[in-house]
Amino acid sequence: MDYLSPSDVPEPPPRKPKADNDNGPVDPWARYTHPPLPSGLLPPVIEEYARVQAEMMGVDAGGLAAAALAVCAAAIPDSIQLKVKRHDDWMESPRIWVALVGSPSTKKSPIITNATAPLKKIDRELYRAYVEAKAEYDALEKEPKKTASAPKHVRLRLEDTTIEAAQEVLKDSPNGVLCLQDELSGWFGSMDKYSGNRGAAKDRAFWLQSFNGGNYTVNRIGRGDVWIDNLSVSMLGGIQPEPMRKVAGDAVDDGLLQRLFPIVLGSASIGKDEPTPPVVAMYAALVDRLHGLSKPLAGSLVEVPLRFDKGAQAIRNELEEKHHAMAAGWEAMNRKLAAHIGKYDGLFARLCAIWHCIESTGNRPASEVKEDTARRVAAFLHDFLFPHAIAFYADVLGLSERHDALLATAGWILAHQPPSVTVRSVRRGDTVMRAMDNYEAQAVLDRLDAFGWLEPVPTARRDSMQWTVRPAVHTLFAARAGEEAERRRKVREIIADAARLKQAA
The missing domain is CATH 1.10.10.10 (Winged helix-like DNA-binding domain superfamily/Winged helix DNA-binding domain)
Incomplete structure (x- = not known):
C-alpha cells in the first residue's frame, strides 16, 4: 500500500473544470505517515528529555515529548496568559489536550507515568501541606476559628474522575490541573454511562468549558451552589485505534474530540537497564520551576499578560490566514479534521506561551514572546502536529466521513x-x-x-x-x-x- 505525506494530499478542488496540471486524483486507499520528532524546534530540555528517555524506555520520542508538554502546560499557573492580538481581549493560557494513539504494545501507559512523575510529586507535596494546615485549623478553639479561613486543597491533577468530583477539586485550584486518563475511550464513554443523554450533554459542556477556562457556576439543588473561579483543565491520555473509531462514530459532534491533539505512536522497542540519565532530573526541576512562576512585569511594578513581539505577531497573522484556508479546504473531505484545524490559532498561541515559559529564567517570564519562538512553534505545529492529525483522522478514523x-x-x-x-x-x-x-x-x-x-x-x-x-x-x-x-x-x-x-x- 502506498504511503503519502500530508503535502501530497491536494486541497479539495473548487466546483469548476480542473486544470490539466492539477495534482490529480487522491488515492483513498493510501496510508498517511506521521513524522518522527523533529530536531531544533522544541525547548532544548524537552527535546533532550524526550530523546534520551525514549531510548532508555524503548518508546516513541514524539509521544514522550507531547506528554511532557502537557505536563508543563499544567504546571504553569493559568494566571499567565498570552494576549493573542494587539487590539482585542483574546487571551490564551498554556492549556493543551494530548491524546497518545496506539496499540497496547506502544507503551502508552509507561510514557504517561514517566512524563507525569514530577507533577505527581508536586501534587503529593500540596496534599501534605493541606493536611497539615487542616489539622492546625481543626485544632483551633471556637472563637479563633470564627475569624480564620479554612485551608483550601489546591491540586495539580485529576485521574479518572466524574465531573462532580472534578468540580470539588477545581473550586480550590484556579491555576488549573492535569486530567490523566489512561484510556480516553472510558472518559468519553463515562459521559453517557451515568446520567443519560441530558446528563451527557452537561458533562460534555463542562469539559468543553474546561478547555477554554474562565468562571463556572454549579447549581446544586439542596447542596448549595459551587463557584469555580477558573475552570481550567489540561489533558493527557492514551487510546487504542479501535475504541477511538467507536468513540468518533457514536459521539455528538460538538468539537470535544477535535480539542485533543493526537500523537500516533510508533512501534515500541526493548528498553535499556541503565542508571537514570541526568536529563530526567533536569526535566523534573523544570516542572517544579514552572509551577512557581508568576506573571511577567511591565517595568518593575505592574503585572501584565504576555505579548508577541512585532515579528512573532506577523507570523501569527500569517498563520491565521493559512489555517482558515486549510480548514476550508478540508471541509469537503473531512469535517472532523477541518474542525480540528479550526483550533490551530488558539493552539499556536498556547504553545508559544508554553515554549516561552519553559525557556525563561527565574520566577517571572519576560513579557514578550520573540519571533524565533513563534517560528519554531509554527514549524512544530505544521511539520509535526498536523501530520499526526492527518494520520489520525485519515488512518484511524477514515480520510472522510463514511x-x-x-x-x-x-x-x-x-x-x-x-x-x-x-x-x-x-x-x-x-x-x-x-x-x-x-x-x-x-x-x-x-x-x-x-x-x-x-x-x-x-x-x-x-x-x-x-x-x-x-x-x-x-x-x-x-x-x-x-x-x-x-x-x-x-x-x-x-x-x-x-x-x-x-x-x-
Missing part, C-alpha cells in the same frame, strides 16, 4: 469503469453502496469530486445530477482496478457456490 462507502464506490467505479455516475447508479452497487440513502450517496459522490475522481455535470434538477469520471482515475489506478475486479469475481464465485450447496441440500 469512508467505507467511499472506498466501496471508488472500487465499484474502477471495476465497472462507467463513464459517468449518478446517485441512483451507485446505490445499485455492492452491499455497502445499496445500504446508502440518497443523501449519503450524494455526500459520497461530492467527496469523490473533492478527491479529484469526478467532475460534476450541470443539470437543471439537483435530483438528476451526474458526475463524469475523470479519465486519469483509470490510468492512475489501473493496478487497483484489476485487483478490485478479481476481488469481486471471487465474491461472486463464493455466492454462487453457496447457492449451489443450498439447492443440493
Whole structure:
C-alpha cells in the first residue's frame, strides 16, 4: 500500500473544470505517515528529555515529548496568559489536550507515568501541606476559628474522575490541573454511562468549558451552589485505534474530540537497564520551576499578560490566514479534521506561551514572546502536529466521513469503469453502496469530486445530477482496478457456490 505525506494530499478542488496540471486524483486507499520528532524546534530540555528517555524506555520520542508538554502546560499557573492580538481581549493560557494513539504494545501507559512523575510529586507535596494546615485549623478553639479561613486543597491533577468530583477539586485550584486518563475511550464513554443523554450533554459542556477556562457556576439543588473561579483543565491520555473509531462514530459532534491533539505512536522497542540519565532530573526541576512562576512585569511594578513581539505577531497573522484556508479546504473531505484545524490559532498561541515559559529564567517570564519562538512553534505545529492529525483522522478514523462507502464506490467505479455516475447508479452497487440513502450517496459522490475522481455535470434538477469520471482515475489506478475486479469475481464465485450447496441440500 502506498504511503503519502500530508503535502501530497491536494486541497479539495473548487466546483469548476480542473486544470490539466492539477495534482490529480487522491488515492483513498493510501496510508498517511506521521513524522518522527523533529530536531531544533522544541525547548532544548524537552527535546533532550524526550530523546534520551525514549531510548532508555524503548518508546516513541514524539509521544514522550507531547506528554511532557502537557505536563508543563499544567504546571504553569493559568494566571499567565498570552494576549493573542494587539487590539482585542483574546487571551490564551498554556492549556493543551494530548491524546497518545496506539496499540497496547506502544507503551502508552509507561510514557504517561514517566512524563507525569514530577507533577505527581508536586501534587503529593500540596496534599501534605493541606493536611497539615487542616489539622492546625481543626485544632483551633471556637472563637479563633470564627475569624480564620479554612485551608483550601489546591491540586495539580485529576485521574479518572466524574465531573462532580472534578468540580470539588477545581473550586480550590484556579491555576488549573492535569486530567490523566489512561484510556480516553472510558472518559468519553463515562459521559453517557451515568446520567443519560441530558446528563451527557452537561458533562460534555463542562469539559468543553474546561478547555477554554474562565468562571463556572454549579447549581446544586439542596447542596448549595459551587463557584469555580477558573475552570481550567489540561489533558493527557492514551487510546487504542479501535475504541477511538467507536468513540468518533457514536459521539455528538460538538468539537470535544477535535480539542485533543493526537500523537500516533510508533512501534515500541526493548528498553535499556541503565542508571537514570541526568536529563530526567533536569526535566523534573523544570516542572517544579514552572509551577512557581508568576506573571511577567511591565517595568518593575505592574503585572501584565504576555505579548508577541512585532515579528512573532506577523507570523501569527500569517498563520491565521493559512489555517482558515486549510480548514476550508478540508471541509469537503473531512469535517472532523477541518474542525480540528479550526483550533490551530488558539493552539499556536498556547504553545508559544508554553515554549516561552519553559525557556525563561527565574520566577517571572519576560513579557514578550520573540519571533524565533513563534517560528519554531509554527514549524512544530505544521511539520509535526498536523501530520499526526492527518494520520489520525485519515488512518484511524477514515480520510472522510463514511469512508467505507467511499472506498466501496471508488472500487465499484474502477471495476465497472462507467463513464459517468449518478446517485441512483451507485446505490445499485455492492452491499455497502445499496445500504446508502440518497443523501449519503450524494455526500459520497461530492467527496469523490473533492478527491479529484469526478467532475460534476450541470443539470437543471439537483435530483438528476451526474458526475463524469475523470479519465486519469483509470490510468492512475489501473493496478487497483484489476485487483478490485478479481476481488469481486471471487465474491461472486463464493455466492454462487453457496447457492449451489443450498439447492443440493
